[in-house]
Amino acid sequence: MTAIDELLRRNEELGNIVPGDRSSPMPSMQVTILTCMDSRIRVFEIFGLKQGEAHVLRNAGGVVTDDMIRSLALSQRKLGTREVLLVHHTNCGLELVTEDAFKDELETDSGMRPPWSVEAFREVKDSVRGSVNRVRNSPYLIHKDTVRGFVYDVRTGVLTEVI
Numbered sequence: 289m290t291a292i293d294e295l296l297r298r299n300e301e302l303g304n305i306v307p308g309d310r311s312s313p314m315p316s317m318q319v320t321i322l323t324c325m326d327s328r329i330r331v332f333e334i335f336g337l338k339q340g341e342a343h344v345l346r347n348a349g350g351v352v353t354d355d356m357i358r359s360l361a362l363s364q365r366k367l368g369t370r371e372v373l374l375v376h377h378t379n380c381g382l383e384l385v386t387e388d389a390f391k392d393e394l395e396t397d398s399g400m401r402p403p404w405s406v407e408a409f410r411e412v413k414d415s416v417r418g419s420v421n422r423v424r425n426s427p428y429l430i431h432k433d434t435v436r437g438f439v440y441d442v443r444t445g446v447l448t449e450v451i
């Protein structure tokens with residue numbers, strides 16, 4: 289049995305029991321949360337989110353890449369969100385690689401150097417500041433007054449504001 293088989297089994301077992309408003313694609317709290325794909329960050333539980341309240345965008349690191357900007361532009365311009373909550377975290381997988389070493393590895397295996405940035409970092413607070421500034425400086429976004437960046441401690445569950 290694969291992990292996906294197991295997840296499908298659990299889904300069937302749980303049924304459709306999640307409460308919340310399903311009437312609109314526009315998040316009722318008008319907020320977008322950007323965070324890492326890390327399996328210890330249970331976004332919905334951490335913020336007590338119900339269905340229909342917030343957009344949640346995730347990637348490796350929770351870094352604001354062009355694709356994050358693409359989703360944020362749609363979120364703000366077509367789906368009514370006005371605030372951005374960015375959460376990076378301690379003990380992130382991106383601290384385990386360096387930009388050049390990971391690109392070298394991919395190039396060695398594939399013969400092609402990736403055109404995208406790995407976005408590796410050593411200091412998580414710098415990574416939060418960098419991502420928040422990308423949101424604030426993006427010409428494609430219309431709501432940049434309330435953009436706040438935090439570090440989530442995966443061991444204690446404490447959120448610390450950085451910027």
Ligand SMILES: [Zn+2]
Pocket residue numbers: 324325326348349350377379380381382
């Ligand atoms: Zn991470």
